[in-house]
Amino acid sequence: MLKSIMGPLLAAALTAGMIGLPVGDAFAQASSPDQIIGVWESEDGNIKLEMFDAGETYAARIIYGKLLVEADGKTFKKDTLNPDPKLRSRSLExxxxxxxxxxxxxxxxxxxxxxxxxxxxxxHSARATLVSGKLELRAYRGTPMLGRTIVLRRAQ
Structure with a gap:
């Protein structure tokens, strides 16, 4: 059974390699922690994040978010729903x-x-994975299976 499955996969990989297509990209994961650094945006343009090295960890700041700007599409809203009353007057920019x-x-x-x-x-809890050159940012409560994934590509 395994041989019957592996045969076509190996043949496809060899064929792709012979005609110059990327072979490992579809199966690739990040090999370096710094691969996350940079500007990432959703394919629909509704969100744009800048991922950065925050010392021992990585973080992201919002550059644009369709739900986070006023009707003019440029002015960022205030953080009025923040559970910390001291932060409710800050801009989300x-x-x-x-x-x-x-x-x-x-x-x-x-x-x-x-x-x-x-x-x-x-x-929410979060994790991020690089898959085929795209950043999958998963936000969830409890278990990753109960969450939502935002797929982002590197911004040009």
């Missing part, structure tokens, strides 16, 4: 929304982070 992502070399992804939603005022 360049606010750090993802914190504490730690590189897990064994799994080839960033784990143990937090994702703050300025649109809801709620904080």
């Amino acid at each position: 360049r606010a750090v929304l993802v914190t504490n992502l730690k590189w897990d070399a064994a799994d080839g992804r960033w784990e143990g982070g937090n994702f703050y939603s300025g649109a809801t005022g709620q904080t």
Whole structure:
């Protein structure tokens, strides 16, 4: 059974390699923690984040979020739903929304982070994985299976 499955996969990989297509990219995961650093945006353009090295962890600040700007599409809303009353008057512009992502070399992804939603005022657990050159940022409560994934590509 395994041989019958592996045969076509190996043949496809060899064929792709012979005609110059990327072979490993579809199966690739990050091999370095710094691969997360940079500007990432959703394919629909509704969110844009800047991932950065925050010392022992990685974090992200918001550059643009469709739900975080006023009707003019440019002015960022205030953080009125923040559970901390002291932060409710701050602008969400360049606010750090993802914190504490730690590189897990064994799994080839960033784990143990937090994702703050300025649109809801709620904080969720977060993890990030590079898959086929795209960043999959998963926010969840409890278990990763009960969450939502935002797929981002590197911004040009």
